[in-house]
Amino acid sequence: MKKAVVGKVVPDTKLQATADKTFSLHDLKGKYTVLYFYPKDDTPGCTLEGQDFRDRADEFKKLKTAVYGVSRDSLASHEKFKAKFKFPFELISDEDETLCKIFDVIREKSLYGRKYLGVDRSTFILDKDGVLRREFRGVKVKGHVDDVIEEIRKLQKPASKHQ
DSSP, X not given: OOOOOTTSBOOOOEEEETTTEEEEGGGGTTSEEEEEEOSOTTSHHHHHHHHHHXXXXXXXXXXXXXXEEEESSOHHHHHHHHHHHTOSSEEEEOTTOXXXXXXXXXXXXXXXXXXXXXXXXXXXXXXXXXXXXXXXXXXXXXXXXXXXXXXXXXXXXXXXXXX
C-alpha cells in the first residue's frame, strides 16, 4: 500500500463518512483539506479536539478548507459523536485502517502497562491538487487548531518575489 509523502499527491481511497457520504481524496481537489486523525469518539481529548475544529469552522470556510475527522470507530459511533457535539464537518470511519495506513498513524501505545496498537493523534494538510503539504504528528490538543490555521494561511500566501 502506498503511503502519503509530503510534497506528493496522496494515494486515493474511498471510505464511508457521516451524513451517508462516500469520502474520496480525489473528490476534494480544488480546495485545501485538513484530515485530523484521533484515537476514539467521545473521549475527553478527542472531544476537545473536535470542538476546537468545530469552533473555528468559519475560519476554515473563509480559507476554503474542508475539515474531516478520521478514526477507526464505526459509522454509527461517528454519527452519535457528530450529533452530540454538533460538528459541522464529516467524520470518516476507517475501521479497516486503510487511511490510517496510508498516513502511517498507527503506533504502539501503552495504557496501564498494557501495550496495544492505536491511532497517534495526527493532522495533515492537503492542497488544492491533493498534494500533502504539512503533517503534524503526536499532536497535543491545546493550541493545535491555531497551528493548523496558521499553516494553511502560510501555504495559501502568494510566494514573495524575494525568496
